[in-house]
Amino acid sequence: MQTGFSLAQLADSDVANSEEILRTCVHCGFCTATCPTYVLLGDERDSPRGRIYMIKQSLENDRPADADLVRHIDRCLSCLACMTTCPSGVDYMHLVDHARRHIRETGHRPWHQWATRWVLATVLPFPGRFRAAVAAAFYARPLSALLRRFEPAKPLAAMLRLAPRTLPPRSRHERPGVIPAIGERRARVALLRGCAQPVLGPGINDAAIRLLTRRGFEVVLPEGEGCCGALVHHMGETESAETFARRNIEAWTREIDGEGLDAILVTTSGCGTTLKDYGFLFRNDPDMAAKAAAISERAQDISEFLETVDLGTSHDRPPVKVAYHAACSLQHGQQIKDAPKTLLARAGYDVREPAESHLCCGSAGTYNILQSDIATQLRDRKAGHLSALDADVVAAGNLGCMVQIGQAVDLPVVHTVELLDWAYGGEVPPSLAAARLA
Amino acid sequence: MSEVIAPADAAELADVVRAHAARTAPVAVIGSGTRASWGRPVDAGQVLSTRAMAGITLYEPAEQVVAAAAGTPVAALDAELAAHNQRLAFEPPDLCGFFGTDGEPTVGGLAAGNLSGPRRIGAGAARDSLIGVEAVNGAGEPVKAGGRVMKNVTGYDLVKLLAGSFGTLAVLTGVTFKVAPRPETERTLVVRGQSLDAAIATMGAALASPHAVTGAAYDPGGSATATTALRLEGFEGSVNRRIAALKDDLDLTGEVDELDAERSADLWRSIRDVSALAGSSPVWRLSVKPTAAAEIATALGPIAPVRLLFDWGGGLIWAMVPDDIAHAGAPTVRAAVAAAGGHATLVRAPESVRRSADVFQPLPEPVMRLTRAVKRAFDPQGILNPGRMYRDM
C-alpha cells in the first residue's frame, strides 16, 4: 500500500521496519479467509488486513493507540495463519509485535486489564510462583462461574477453569544439569525447560530426554535459563521480554563457548517461534546481535530435529489412531507442517488430520485467559473436528494447545514426542495407559 | 391479415419502429414466423419480420465466434459452422414439425426464444452461448450489448435480458454466438422399460458421474416401451471408454442397448425437436428440478391421459394434454408447479385458449413489478409484441 511516513518518523528503526512491512501489503484480503477471528466475527476490523490498516493509520499519524486499535489487536491471536496465506510475504508477526508495543506505551486500558496483565506477567514465567498459583486456584475454582458474569473478571474466571485440579508428579530433570547420551555421543543439544511446561507437563521433556539420550544425544539443561519471554512479548512488554531473552542468550552462549551446542531444542512450539526471533529482537543491539543470531540459528523444534535423525525401528505396539493437531506456532510461525506427521507415520501410527486444521484452537499463549469468549468458541470448533476423526489420542506439539484442547475432548491429549518415545523403546504415556490403549 | 414488412437492414428497421412508436401503434415482431404461436396472440396492425436481414457478418473459427444478421436461417449458419467442424453448443431445436409451420427458423429467433436442446444440461442454453446482440428497442433506437469476446463484464448484461424476451423488449437485428468444436463422434446408451422413478435415478446418476454425459432424456413411451437415453460425445476412443465406464457405474438391469453415431444423432434430433408430440393437442413445457419430475407426473393425473417427455435429466418436461380439457388443464398444471417448484409455459394451444390463458408462468408480484419496469425501460410505448408474454404488457 501507499505509505505516508515522514523522514523523522522513519528515523526510528521500529517504524522504518514497520513501514517496509506496510508497503508489502497490497490489501488483497486473502488473509481474511484463514483468520480465526474474521471467520468467527465477520468484521474487517478483526481480520489481519483490517488490523494492518489500523496499525498503519495509528503509526503514520503519530496517534496514541485508540480504543478500536486496542480492542482489535487484543483480539488478534498471533496465530500467523495470515502469514501462511499471504501471497505478498507480509511480515505480519513483527508488525503486530510493534503494534502491541505501541499499545503498551500509548494505549488506554481500564485498571482491571492492567491488573490482570500484571498478574500474568508476574506469575506465569516463574515455575515456583506458577506452581503456587495453581495450588491456590484449586480452592478458588468454584468462584469461576460467578466471576464469568462480570466482564472485568472474565480473565480470572478463565484462569481458574484452566488450572488443572491436580498436578502431575514433578520431573527429576527440573534442575540444571547434563544427561549423558546412552552409548556413543553423537551430538550435544540443549533442551528448553520453559516456564509453564515444567509445572503442567513435565512428562513432555522427560519423554524427549529419554528419546534423545537413547539415540546418542547428550542433553544439557543449562544453568541460568528461564522463560523465553514470549508471554510478556505478546503483551507488548518489550523491555521485560528482552530481559528474559538476554538471560537465556547468555546461558546458551556460555554452553556454546564451553562444551558446545549443536542445537537448542524446544518442545513448546510457542517458545520455539520466539527463540527463532531472538536474532530480530536484538538486531540493533551491538552487544547482543551476533549472539542472538547464533541462538536463533541453533533453535529447532523437537520434530524438526528428530526428522533428520535415525530413530531406529519402532517397537511392536497395538495400533493407535492419532488425531494430529497442528499448533499455530509450529505450522504457521515456524512453517513446520510435515515433520510431526511424517515422524508419527514412520513410527507406525495411523495419523489423521482434522478439518480446518489451519485454524487456531484458541490457546494462543494467554489468549484463552484474556479473550476467553472467542477462545472458547475456537476451542469447541477445534474439538468438534478432532472428535470427528474417531481417533484414540490427540497429539500436539505445544503445551498450550494440549491444555486448551484437553478441556473439550474426551480423548487423551499428549505431546508428539511422548508418542515417539513410546514407539522407539520408551514408556507408554500415562494418559494412554489409563485409557487402556497399551 | 396483417401486412408484413421485412426491412433490408437495421437502419430501415429502426425507422419502422420509430414510426410506430410515434403513433403508439403495436407491431408484431417475428423472424420467419415458425414459432409465432409460442406465446399469447399479438393484436397488431403490422408484422415486422427480420427475415430479409440475413448473412453471416463475422466468423472466426480460431476465435470460436460467429456473428450473423438476425434473419439468417439457422440451417445456413449450421452448415457454415459444420464446414469448419464447429457447431452451436446449445443444440437449437427446429420446432416447425412441432408447430406444424413451414419456413426457416432464424438465428434471431433462437436468441429471442432462448431455444435450447438436450445438450443444455452440459453446454448451457442459448443465452449462455449468446455473447453479443445488436437490436432496436421499442423507441426505435439502435442499441448493442455484449460484443464478440467470451469474457465480457463491461456494464450490465443486457444480452441475457434480451435472450428469451420473445421480441417484447427489442427487435434483434444481429446476434453473436460463441461456438464449440464438433466432436468426432457420439454414442448413446439406451435403457428400455424403466419406470419414471428409475429413469430419473439413472439419469441423475449419469449426470453426477465424471463421464461428461451430454444428453439425458426419458420417453415413457405412450404405447411403446419406455426409453431412457444417455449420450456421450467426443473422440472415438474417449467415447468408447466413457460409455463402458458409465455402464459399469450405473449397474443397470433390464434391456440395455448402445446406439452408434448415426442412430444416436437421429434419436437426439427427434428428442430435440419434440417429434413425439407433433400434432395439434395442447402442450405444456415445464422447467423443474429433476427430482420433482415424478411428483409432477402424478399431479397431472386429473387431466390424464397426458403424453409426457422428459429431457435435461428430468428438468425439462413436455406434457401433451387432451384436446377436450378446459383451458388446456391450466389449473392442474399450475397447481402441480406451485407444489413442486419451477414453472410451466403453454407452448402450443389453439389461439382462443392462448388468448384467455396465462401462457407464461404468472409471476409473484415483486417479480412482475420488475418485469413491467424492464419492459418500460426498453419499450416505453409498449408497441413491441404487446401481450405476447403477459396479458397487459
Place this chain on the structure above:
Amino acid sequence: MSELAVPEPDANVLARRDEIVAGLRSIVGDDGLVDSQEGRRVYETDALTAYRAVPLAVVLPRTTDEVAAVLAFLAREGVKVVARGAGTSLSGGALPSTDSVVLGLSRMNRILSVDFDNRTARVEAGVTNINITNAVAGQGFFYAPDPSSQLACTIAGNIAMNSGGAHCLKYGVTTNNVLGLRMVLMDGTIVDLGGEHLDAPGYDLLGVVVGSEGQLGVVTEATVRILRAAEGARPILMGFGSAEAAGACVAAIIASGVTPVALEYMDRPAIKVCEAFAKAGYPLDVEALLIVEVEGSEADMADQIERIVAVAAAHGPTVTRVSQSEAESAAIWRGRKAAFGAMGRISDYLCMDGVIPTGRLPEVLVRVGEICAGYGLQVANIFHAGDGNLHPLVLYDMNDPAELRKAEAAGADILKLCVEVGGCLTGEHGVGIEKRDLMAAQFSAADLDQQMRIKSAFDPGWLLNPAKVFPLDGRPEKDEGAA
C-alpha cells in the same frame, strides 16, 4: 490518492448522521454497527487502495430480514448504500462515499443446503467461493467459477461482478452457474429469482442481476450449480521463441477439437519474476510460456495430451514438459499461481483486465509494451489464452503520486486498445470506479442510456452503489417518485 471524480456528498445526509446511525443501531444492534471514525476507516477501500472514502457508517447484518429493514430505512432517509462482500474487488466495487452506508455481507456465511440429486447448493451470499467447493468436495463435486481470489472472495461479490476463473474456459463464468438468488431491492422488497430449475419463467432477470455490480439490489442468498469433478487433471508446459508462435499454437489447439480446462500464457518479464520467486523450473530463454491443462480419466488425459503435443509441434516449442506426477503438476502450476504475489514483491503494480480476440495477442503485446514504455513504466503480461482475457501488470511506485497517474493513464490506453481491436474493457474485474470513465470507448450514448434505464427500473432513486459503472455526466435525473 487518485483523482477520479466523485459526486459532492449529500450535505443533508451528512448533517443527519447521528439520526441515521441511531436508526441503524435500532435495526442491527450495537454488535451489527461500526460507528467509530477509526472503525469506519477500515472499510474505506477494497483491493484497489488508490481510492478511499470513509463511509457514514457500516452495518453487518445477519439475516435477509435485517438487510431488508436496513435498506427500507435508508431508502426513506435517502441514504446511499454500498454492499460489500470480502472487499477483494480490483475495480473499486466496494469503495464507499462519505455519504453512503457500507452494508457488509460477511456475517451471512452459512451454507444452507446441498442437493446432490439435483446438483445444486443454496448458500448465503457471504459464503466464500472456495467454501462452496469445500462443502461438496467430499462427494467429488465442485463449484466451477474459481477466480484466483476464491479463498477469500464471496459469492455475493462473484455475482456482482460475474466473476470468472481458470476453469471458466470449460465451465463458464458465474452467470452460467447460478440458478437462483434472493435479493433485496433498495426499497426493502425481498425478491426471489430462479430456483433449482434451469430456465427463467419470463425475462432473464437473474441474468441481468449477475454482473450488475451491486447496483440493482443486494443479493443475500444464491442457488448455484455444483458439478462432478473430473477424474484427474494434468498440465503441459511449453515454451516458445515468439508470441506469434505461441498464439498460433493456441489457435491450433482450439481447432483440434480438444477442450482444455485451462490455457495460460505468460510473457518473458512475467516468467522471469515468477521463476525467481517460485523456482518452478521455468525456462528463462523463451518469449512466451503456455500452460495447458486437460481433464478426464487417465486414458482420456493421455489421449488429449498426445493430440496437443502433436498439434503444438508444428509451432516449434523450444521446451515441452508433460507432467508425469502430482509433484510435477504442482511445480508447473506453482510459478503461474504465484505470479501476482511474486510481482508484488518486486514492485507495486496495477493489474489491468482487458479482453482481446485471442488472435490479436502478438500485436497487442507489442503495443502494450510501447504504451508503457511511453510512460516510462515496465509491464509484464499474464493472459488467459483460451478466452482472450489479458492481465497486463503495469509496474510503478505507489508512493510516487506522479507514477500512479502515469500507471493509470497507461492502463486506460491499454484498455482502449483492447476495445479498438474488437475486445472489451473488462473480462473479470468489472467496471467499478476504475473504468467508469472509459465506458464511452466501448458503448454509444444510446447503449449507456439503455443500461441506465434498467438501473432506474430496479433502483429508481439511484441509491445503490452510486458513482460506479456509468460516467457521471449523462446520467438521468433522479426519479424521486417512482418505485
